[in-house]
Amino acid sequence: MARNEKQWNAHPDPSRIEWADSRIYSDEEIFEEELEKIWKKVWIPVCHESELAEPYDFRTMTIAREPIIVCRDTDDKIRAFLNVCPHRANLIERRPSGSFKDGTPSGNPKNMTCMFHAWQFDMKGRCVHISRAEEGYQDRLSPKDVGLRRLRCEVAFGGMVWVTLNDHIEHSVKDWVGSALDCILEPLEMEPLEIFHYHKSIIPSNYKLWHDTNSEFYHDFVHYHNRVTGFNDAYFARKNMTFDNGHVVVGSFEVQYDQYEGFESREALSFPTLPPNNWYMIDIFPGINYNLRGSALRVDLMTPLSANEVMIEFRGLGLKSDSEEDRLTRIRHHNTIWGPMGRNLHEDLLSITGQGVTMRPGTEPRHILHGRHENETIHDEIGMRHYYDTWAEWMGRPLHNPTNRPPVAAAE
Template sequence: MSRNAMQWAQRPKFPPTHYVDSRVYTSEEIFREEQEKIFNKVWIIACHESEIPNAYDYRTFRHPGGQNLIIIRGDDNQVRAFYNICPHRGNVILYDPSGNAKRMTCIFHAWSFDCRGNCIDISRGKEGYQDRLSLQDVGLREVRCEVGYGGFVWVNVDDNACTLKEYIGDALSMLEPHMQEPLEVFHYHKAIVNTNYKLWHDTNSEFYHDFMHYFNRITGMLQPGYFDRKYVGYPNGHASVGSMEIKYDKYEGSKDRKVGWPGLAPGGWILIDIFPGMTYNLRTSVLRMDTAIPLGPNKVIIEFRGLGLKRDTPEMRAERIFDHNMIWGPFGRNLHEDLLGVHGQGIAMRDERTDSRWVLHGREENMTIHDEGGMRHYYAEWSRRMGRPAYDPFGDRGIAGKAAAA
């Protein structure tokens, strides 16, 4: 029987922790607050060190908090991050997404900076400033930057935030033994999707959505042990979903894999979500990294990187690329289905008639693979950082005081 408008607006009969108000995905107010209270306070992956292998190599990075950053390798081999803003008149310094710049010169008034952020030249500086301004006074504003956990370059725009090690804690302990060798990005793909960044991370946080993937249904869900994988939640909103061995030979079109991954069982699979929008996904012979960069409440850039071992021979690299593209490439079996799923959610969430809807996170299966405990863990951290409960973010549902009765 269909539901009328009054029934549709009623919350489901679950504890408040088991659903969220759909407005957390669509509200401009919520998004601006997320930028300030979440993205500007946590460690975020900007790129991988292999993308800037040589001195003076750089990448520009749009931080999810809205800032424009430069990630550059110095002449001392150290990777640093700076605001991509000239301290003179606030102009953008580097416009290209990547390149090599021994000298970074602002096009506005030709002020120049070196790879360590020092100002090295002010056009007609003596004539204009005499002795009133020193080069040391106008260097680039540095951002905290660390390289770690697989060679990824992490940034944090909060000078007072905890260290990267403190932020990650034990969340990557299952994966760290498999990331001891230098890695290299061999595939980069970017998708701009009309959806909320949390919907993408939701998809990475639960495997009930494997019903959407034909390939996963026949290579994973039918195998012994699939439903026994356990979610483990870590401080700061991170979570892992255990590990298992995927029997790819169950799929008629699959082929034997000659290239594995150091320390990982053949067909091994480990997935770890890092709050608020990053996912390590090690599967068989490839490490995939997803990073979400929101452009607003209803639009997100999702970056996909495929990584292999830096020491790969051409033959090994070709095998990894084949494995990656068969599952995760733009024309692979899974990626387009995931993007279609979150795009459809984005369409529905933006429909003004759905403002009274709730999104259920109510599956309970003893914290195994189809339990939505990972999502509940995520939104508990989201609520803590935001100072708003995800189930009643505006305090207008009249349910905050009824949690005990739910």
């Protein structure tokens, strides 16, 4: 039976079915608070170490609108800094990646140079040159006073480069992730990995909706590929597991790739120690996803841009030791499902785009059901519930009335 306005707005009984108020996805004030309370406080992976393989290589990115640069020093250590000149706050490096081995029009080789006034910095973030320093600053300003803002940075879990804006973070990356990645730790760390794929999407939707999609597999009904290669007893027995700090693991099973016409088994190239054709999905709070499908690793990194816009960067990784032939096969396996024209990725992006339409800022609050209980197996929404329990703790906001504005009246 279709419902009238009062019935539509009536809150479901949370003792019977869990739900969240959709303003967690659409409210601009909540979004700004998330950047401050969560994204600026936790560890965020920003790239893979193979993207800056040589000394003086760098990558740039942003976390919570703060421009960041990571670079590899001659001691092989990767360091992170705010990509902001201490002089007049210009962006120091504008390119997405490159090497400082070569000079730039305003600067010397082996230094980062702010082109605006040619201040230069080394790979440790020390200021090594102020143009016409004595003439302008006499003895009032020394290079040691104007080093870059260094950020805590660790390389962990398959060579991802993790950065935090929070100098006072209590955890190391390993403590923060805990045992959530244990299920794929051997395959990830048995030997070095290397990136082979990158593309990005900017979707008019809230970032948490992408994480939700990665946290629940009930949405496999959108994927023809997953229905024909899964949806067997082993698939439905696949367990969701929750971990401290809001992380979730969707357990593995053997995917029947040969059930999809034209696809082949991934067995010959499965990651080291990974059982053939197995598929693990790990969701790290607040928006990171490791997805290991037999022969290829996909890592999604999200950059929330507004309450209704998110950039998702898709990376594909294989083994650094791959032969040319094996690498090509791995890339093909990756692309057929997760490439820009892959069978699944487009469908997932379409799904959260639709959610983004109905939950744009200013739309009416809606009840978003998180209430599937299926013995914590694959179509159980325990992953989302666990994420939002953690989110509510960080935000100090209740899921049923997150804006602290008067709730819609319940139906009689």
